[in-house]
Amino acid sequence: MAGSYGAETTQGERYRLSFTVGGLLAPQGRALAEMYLNRMGDGSTERSSQAKVSEKISEKANEKSDKNAGEEVGESIAAIRQQAIEENVLAIRTDSANRRVVAETTRRLSALTVEELAYLAGPDSSTSDREALMWIAMCRYYAIVGEFAGEVLKKHYLTGNTHLDFEDYDRFIADKATWHSELETVSEGTAKKLRSNLFKAMREAHLFDKKSGTVLSFLPSPSLADILRKRADSFGYLPMRESSL
Incomplete structure (x- = not known):
């Protein structure tokens, strides 16, 4: 484990x-x-x-x-x-x-x-940098959050399909359940809390706008970018293009 x-x-x-x-x-x-x-x-x-x-x-x-x-x-x-x-x-x-x-x-x-x-x-550190670091911390600690960030949140941004909603999350979870049976045994109430709290975290990190249902781009400050380069996989959790750094 x-x-x-x-x-x-x-x-x-x-x-x-x-x-x-x-x-x-x-x-x-x-x-x-x-x-x-x-x-x-x-x-x-x-x-x-x-x-x-x-x-x-x-x-x-x-x-x-x-x-x-x-x-x-x-x-x-x-x-x-x-x-x-x-x-x-x-x-x-x-x-x-x-x-x-x-x-x-x-x-x-x-x-x-x-x-x-x-x-x-x-x-x-700016407020936005601190929020980004706490989002990265959540993505690292919870692998499923990190995978959602890379495979859904960032992908939507990179492909120009910036609309994001609960259905995108539900499809992601259904796909992951093929390899992780524990996702099928989570109660309906807990599953809704997990989904709601993930979207809340994205909103609070200003990576997602609830009213429009769209992904928001993020660009770290030069100071934060220098720190994150030591763990460059961290950029994969953020809706951004590394070429913009």
């Missing part, structure tokens, strides 16, 4: 099918990435000014970027989970919801690298 942390591989294995909570989780990802990087640096829970925190994050990333450029954070991010829950870092009203969202966010962050997390949490 695929491990609990990091990018999912599905050769001969079942898909992870637990993306029923939270949509893209971009603000939550940024907050927990900052918390993880601070803890990784010196174990301190001290809350300094945003400028000091950002400076510290940048320093830590520079120290580790060469070594860890392509290495995912993996299971180590679980170290902050309990603290994030106890301190209610994400300011979620109920304990049960807080636990679910923290768990889901840290799982997705586990598929990013230290350098990607530093950019996500740092002061120089």
Whole structure:
């Protein structure tokens, strides 16, 4: 079976099918990435000014970027989970919801690298770049989301057929079920939640417009593009042409 942390591989294995909570989780990802990087640096829970925190994050990333450029954070991010829950870092009203969202966010962050997390949490990333990184994290952690992004979302953009709807998703799932029988045993309610949450994540990443039902193009900033080149397959999750970089 695929491990609990990091990018999912599905050769001969079942898909992870637990993306029923939270949509893209971009603000939550940024907050927990900052918390993880601070803890990784010196174990301190001290809350300094945003400028000091950002400076510290940048320093830590520079120290580790060469070594860890392509290495995912993996299971180590679980170290902050309990603290994030106890301190209610994400300011979620109920304990049960807080636990679910923290768990889901840290799982997705586990598929990013230290350098990607530093950019996500740092002061120089734009909102659109942060949303793109959280979309990439979701695509890496959930192989079926990544395959949908490459085989449907990006393909629609590249072929000029920018209309996208639930029927496209349903056809995609039916095709995947030929090799993944677990897709046929998912309850109708869960299947609808998975589909709805995937489309919600695409909307929140501004890769899809709900009103018109169309795919929206994305172009990363030069800074994000440089980071993603170290894991160039990441561009395959985005509706863009690599030649435009």
